[in-house]
Amino acid sequence: MFNKVLIANRGEIALRIVRACQELGVKTVAIFSEADRNSLHVRMADESYCVGPPQSARSYLNIPNIVSAAEVAGVDAIHPGYGFLSERETFAEICASHGFKFIGPPAASIALMGDKASAKKRMEEAGVPVIPGSGIVDSLEDAKKFCREAGYPVLIKATAGGGGKGMRIVGREADLAAGLETASGEAQAAFGDGRVYVEKLLVHPRHIEVQVLADEFGHTIHVGERDCSVQKPGHQKLLEEAPAPRLPTEVREKLCAAAVRATRAAEYANAGTLEFLVTDDGNFYFMEMNTRIQVEHPVTEVVYGIDLVRWQIRIAAGERLTVRQEDIKPRGHAIECRINAEDADNKFAPAAGKLGSVLLPGGPGIRVDTHIFSGADVPPYYDSLLAKIVAYDRNRASAIARMRRALAETEIKGVTTTVPIHERILDSPSFAGAHTHVTWLREEVLQPPAA
Amino acid sequence: MTNESNDRMDSASADLMEFVQNELPGLCEAFAETPLMRLRVTTAEGSVTLEKAGAKSSAPDVDAEPRRAFRSHDYLPDAEPGRAFTTIAADVVGIFHSAPDIPDLGGSIVTDQVLGYIEALKVRTPVKAGIEGRLVAQVAEDGQPVDFGETLFVIDTGPADSVTADLSAEEPEPELMTEPPRI
Numbered sequence A: 001m002f003n004k005v006l007i008a009n010r011g012e013i014a015l016r017i018v019r020a021c022q023e024l025g026v027k028t029v030a031i032f033s034e035a036d037r038n039s040l041h042v043r044m045a046d047e048s049y050c051v052g053p054p055q056s057a058r059s060y061l062n063i064p065n066i067v068s069a070a071e072v073a074g075v076d077a078i079h080p081g082y083g084f085l086s087e088r089e090t091f092a093e094i095c096a097s098h099g100f101k102f103i104g105p106p107a108a109s110i111a112l113m114g115d116k117a118s119a120k121k122r123m124e125e126a127g128v129p130v131i132p133g134s135g136i137v138d139s140l141e142d143a144k145k146f147c148r149e150a151g152y153p154v155l156i157k158a159t160a161g162g163g164g165k166g167m168r169i170v171g172r173e174a175d176l177a178a179g180l181e182t183a184s185g186e187a188q189a190a191f192g193d194g195r196v197y198v199e200k201l202l203v204h205p206r207h208i209e210v211q212v213l214a215d216e217f218g219h220t221i222h223v224g225e226r227d228c229s230v231q232k233p234g235h236q237k238l239l240e241e242a243p244a245p246r247l248p249t250e251v252r253e254k255l256c257a258a259a260v261r262a263t264r265a266a267e268y269a270n271a272g273t274l275e276f277l278v279t280d281d282g283n284f285y286f287m288e289m290n291t292r293i294q295v296e297h298p299v300t301e302v303v304y305g306i307d308l309v310r311w312q313i314r315i316a317a318g319e320r321l322t323v324r325q326e327d328i329k330p331r332g333h334a335i336e337c338r339i340n341a342e343d344a345d346n347k348f349a350p351a352a353g354k355l356g357s358v359l360l361p362g363g364p365g366i367r368v369d370t371h372i373f374s375g376a377d378v379p380p381y382y383d384s385l386l387a388k389i390v391a392y393d394r395n396r397a398s399a400i401a402r403m404r405r406a407l408a409e410t411e412i413k414g415v416t417t418t419v420p421i422h423e424r425i426l427d428s429p430s431f432a433g434a435h436t437h438v439t440w441l442r443e444e445v446l447q448p449p450a451a
Numbered sequence B: 001m002t003n004e005s006n007d008r009m010d011s012a013s014a015d016l017m018e019f020v021q022n023e024l025p026g027l028c029e030a031f032a033e034t035p036l037m038r039l040r041v042t043t044a045e046g047s048v049t050l051e052k053a054g055a056k057s058s059a060p061d062v063d064a065e066p067r068r069a070f071r072s073h074d075y076l077p078d079a080e081p082g083r084a085f086t087t088i089a090a091d092v093v094g095i096f097h098s099a100p101d102i103p104d105l106g107g108s109i110v111t112d113q114v115l116g117y118i119e120a121l122k123v124r125t126p127v128k129a130g131i132e133g134r135l136v137a138q139v140a141e142d143g144q145p146v147d148f149g150e151t152l153f154v155i156d157t158g159p160a161d162s163v164t165a166d167l168s169a170e171e172p173e174p175e176l177m178t179e180p181p182r183i
Helices: A011-024 A040-044 A063-073 A089-097 A107-114 A116-125 A140-150 A173-191 A249-265 A297-304 A308-316 A396-409 A419-427 A440-446 B011-022 B024-033 B161-169
Strands: A004-007 A027-033 A047-052 A077-079 A133-136 A154-158 A168-170 A196-200 A206-214 A220-232 A236-242 A270-278 A284-290 A333-340 A366-370 A385-393 B002-005 B038-042 B047-051 B085-089 B094-098 B114-120 B123-128 B133-138 B151-156
Touching: A004 A011, A004 A063, A011 A027, A011 A040, A011 A308, A011 A366, A011 A385, A027 A040, A027 A063, A047 A063, A063 A077, A063 A089, A063 B094, A063 B114, A077 A308, A089 A107, A107 A116, A116 A249, A116 A284, A133 A140, A140 A173, A140 A196, A154 A173, A168 A173, A173 A196, A206 A249, A206 A284, A206 A308, A220 A249, A220 A297, A220 A440, A236 A297, A236 A419, A249 A270, A249 A284, A270 A308, A297 A308, A297 A333, A297 A366, A297 A385, A333 A396, A333 A419, A385 A396, A396 A419, A419 A440, B094 B123, B114 B151
Parallel strands: A004 A027, A004 A077, A027 A047
Antiparallel strands: A133 A196, A154 A168, A154 A196, A206 A220, A206 A270, A220 A236, A236 A333, A270 A284, A333 A385, A366 A385, B002 B047, B038 B047, B085 B151, B094 B114, B114 B123, B133 B151
16 A cells, blocks of 8 residues: 555545545645645645645646655655546656556546546547448538438537537438538638538437446446436536436446446556546437546435445555445435536536634534635636535435435535535426536526526 | 744844844734744854744654645735835755755845755756845755645845735736647
8 A cells, every 4th residue: 555645636636535545544644725734634744745826827827836846745645536637647747757656547548538538549549439420521411411320419529629619400301402501501611621521410429428447457337327417518527426316227237238348448557537428218329538536426326335435546556446246236326416616507607715613514424525614715717516415315405305405504604615406406396306417507497498 | 922032142143133123023913923833043143942832842844744724825914114024935846955046034135036945857947036125034945845836935124015016917817728628
């Protein structure tokens, strides 16, 4: 096991990693920006180093200062957490070249899965379903042929892509020619590149992802799935749960088996997540792999009774993953609400400032992962996550009731938070029936259709 | 607070005596306002160590005494009316070494002068004065690990009004949400 680990992150995930290290008897080194001098991860770590001014680019992304701190502190390993440097293969390489173990996958796996095209190709080779795409459209006939096979509706996208320019939804073959022409014209005007391709458009898919763990000896398991369909506009998750409700056993098994195949195909080690879009007919399509620990990992931890962050550290230290696939059985249901300093009624505009009194929920079945406390500063420079409240109970209905109770206990003064929008989500009959999808929040909660 | 000075009090230490008489009261006052526990001022003739009551008598042991975040990286307050002290802080993380040709305390320094180096990852980053004045104190000890913003030197920059403008000039604009959204 390592003697000392540097945590290249801030906020609740830095605390989560400090706690895992402490339980393993590993010393911890925190890094911080000048805006985080008084933050909890700095207080809880054994040592701490300021690595730069408040702006992330000059502190939490400042590789020279972070690696220098690792050298000065004499650590064995660096845990990147999520966000910041966690999915930069160059950082993983630099850590290795200076003799620090990167607590995450090999740099080559990060590079492979970080590039959309190479990831999609490798997944197809491994027999993992991907969203059908046409490749660059050369002729109307080719496009028609692809669309007939994939089925309508389809989405025309510009190769140069971005910002919705050159994108067109086409619902039937009669509109295809016109759609291609407009999209190509728009792309030519916007990017100076009129090339377009066609993709199958999934209607109201759910976002379901599979947690995987692999050791450095090739033992790979999945740790079940999470449903993260409740998303803010812009595909940012707001509420996650495990296991995914209303998912037929047969689909779950296929999905998890595909995730394990994908992980092996990526020659992966450590913890990772395969994200899929799942349609109501039971088909699923690979979206991307997150080559790091995720914000929503606690729902998996409580339902499967497995400590993912501890396993990340143990695997990186060269230990064998002793958990067998047959030991992985969900018990009960867990829901996580992300409490952000954001105003849901104002396009989730982030808030910052000094917090007033903070009272966080507790009691049976509640886990709170947070770095905030009464009087803490919420700097404007970083993402707005304040706390993750996880409610766990024997089934989904009672977990929802428990989460309602926990939200009612929660008091965070000084900034606007997402507590009220979570209350609205939990009160929605379609959430109770698990009829959510990736645009559900926007379509049915934020802008509900007129009655 | 205890002040302890070298026994060698011959005529050659006139400079030191002058320093003790003229500068020390102000420096003590400034030192008291910082959370630093020890401050050693060394000249060719001798040294003065300022130490707060309750400080460990031996040199700080980084391993035994975990470093906490609450260290002052702020400018020292004016030591005496009409004079201003400013500090030179580390802008990289590493091991600090003073320059071999660093002037004696009280010696004047120029803007481009290299006062020391911070070494990490086999790279030595020079610490430049960045301001003209007289070297009043070396806060960081040779071989000591330093982090971003840590005070290395105290510089007497002369009349107070000449530096106040300098210090307030570079307040960086807050840069909002520079992280990519995480999914």
